Amino acid sequence: MNSIESFSFIVTFLLGGVILVGSFIILVVLKSTSLKQSRYYLAIALLGLIQHLFTYLLFTTKLIWLWPHMLGVGYPLLYLIGPSFYLFVKSYGDSSFRLKAIDSFHILPFLTILVLLFPKYLGSIEEKREIIQYYYDILPGEGVQFSEWLQASLHLMLLFIYSVASLVFIYKKDKNNGVLLKRFGLLLVILAFIEILLQTGFLLTGVSAITTEIILSGFMSITVLLLGFWIVDIKQVLPMLEGKKYKTSPLSESQLQEIERQVHGFFSDDEKYLIPNLKIADMAKMIDIPSHHISQVLGEKMNSNFYDIVNQYRIGKAKEMLESGALQKISVQAIGEECGFSSKTSFYRAFKKITTMTPTQYVQKVT
Numbered sequence: 001m002n003s004i005e006s007f008s009f010i011v012t013f014l015l016g017g018v019i020l021v022g023s024f025i026i027l028v029v030l031k032s033t034s035l036k037q038s039r040y041y042l043a044i045a046l047l048g049l050i051q052h053l054f055t056y057l058l059f060t061t062k063l064i065w066l067w068p069h070m071l072g073v074g075y076p077l078l079y080l081i082g083p084s085f086y087l088f089v090k091s092y093g094d095s096s097f098r099l100k101a102i103d104s105f106h107i108l109p110f111l112t113i114l115v116l117l118f119p120k121y122l123g124s125i126e127e128k129r130e131i132i133q134y135y136y137d138i139l140p141g142e143g144v145q146f147s148e149w150l151q152a153s154l155h156l157m158l159l160f161i162y163s164v165a166s167l168v169f170i171y172k173k174d175k176n177n178g179v180l181l182k183r184f185g186l187l188l189v190i191l192a193f194i195e196i197l198l199q200t201g202f203l204l205t206g207v208s209a210i211t212t213e214i215i216l217s218g219f220m221s222i223t224v225l226l227l228g229f230w231i232v233d234i235k236q237v238l239p240m241l242e243g244k245k246y247k248t249s250p251l252s253e254s255q256l257q258e259i260e261r262q263v264h265g266f267f268s269d270d271e272k273y274l275i276p277n278l279k280i281a282d283m284a285k286m287i288d289i290p291s292h293h294i295s296q297v298l299g300e301k302m303n304s305n306f307y308d309i310v311n312q313y314r315i316g317k318a319k320e321m322l323e324s325g326a327l328q329k330i331s332v333q334a335i336g337e338e339c340g341f342s343s344k345t346s347f348y349r350a351f352k353k354i355t356t357m358t359p360t361q362y363v364q365k366v367t
Helices: 003-031 038-060 075-091 101-121 125-136 146-173 179-205 209-231 234-241 243-247 253-268 280-287 291-300 306-323 332-338 344-355 359-366
Strands: none
Touching (some): 003 209, 038 075, 075 101, 075 179, 101 125, 146 179, 291 306, 306 344, 306 359, 332 359
């Protein structure tokens, strides 16, 4: 195997891996009750990115020649990434968010592209292979028309515009919070901007399609992995993975009720939930109950998971401190640390998730 074949194999392996990871992230997002309705918008945005990686995979492996009918099938989804992310940002942490008639405007680019491409979907294999060959044979310099550049970059321009709009919305709505959303927005702004520049450079210089797809897919893969790292909390995944075990659980109904009583007692007595970096294994050791039995009770009886219920009690304590005027004596970060949070960011995120307000906004409301 020569160096080119080795490099192609590595790229194919990485792309395939990222696609699998991204698909898993989408499933976790859809299962996440903490994201509520915003999870659907985020899942659509991620789906657009993942399907684009699949397109890259078809071109880098040249499988597109074997499956020409796959050409452009997922392309319209690219025009949903920006709008879906924008709606995710607007609905994140806002339980009162509802789509309005004017929001249908966001789907127009997707529908327009879908209608324009529909005749090509019905084309013959020969016609599609001609189009595929065209993308591999793009000429440099004067051989590239503005319409060709626009067609190649339009979805990136739309993503850039929506990502910037999302950042503006985040900063305008809440300058003190939304760290995670700011990361998302900034990442997509950078991705769209870099890919527009690269797309333009590749078209003008006539770089081969295989090289273009490899480099662009690399940036897209990094984006998906970073989004997945920020989105997926493995602590939320574990109860999902244990779901099948619950069906064959040896615990009787009375045993489940007794464990539930002890779980409530753990959180009610001595404020053990304030212990920093508290884990379900720590709780299991303290009350002498296997952690997977605790997870089962939390999921089946209390409709929650360990970290959500810990945060609920911690935020309850934080609310008591804020109502007593603690903010006049110590900082918000200090209050969060006293309530068991490891950072200001995690405190803000949990507080807004549970109360839909920042600590400062909560103080203004109750005083």
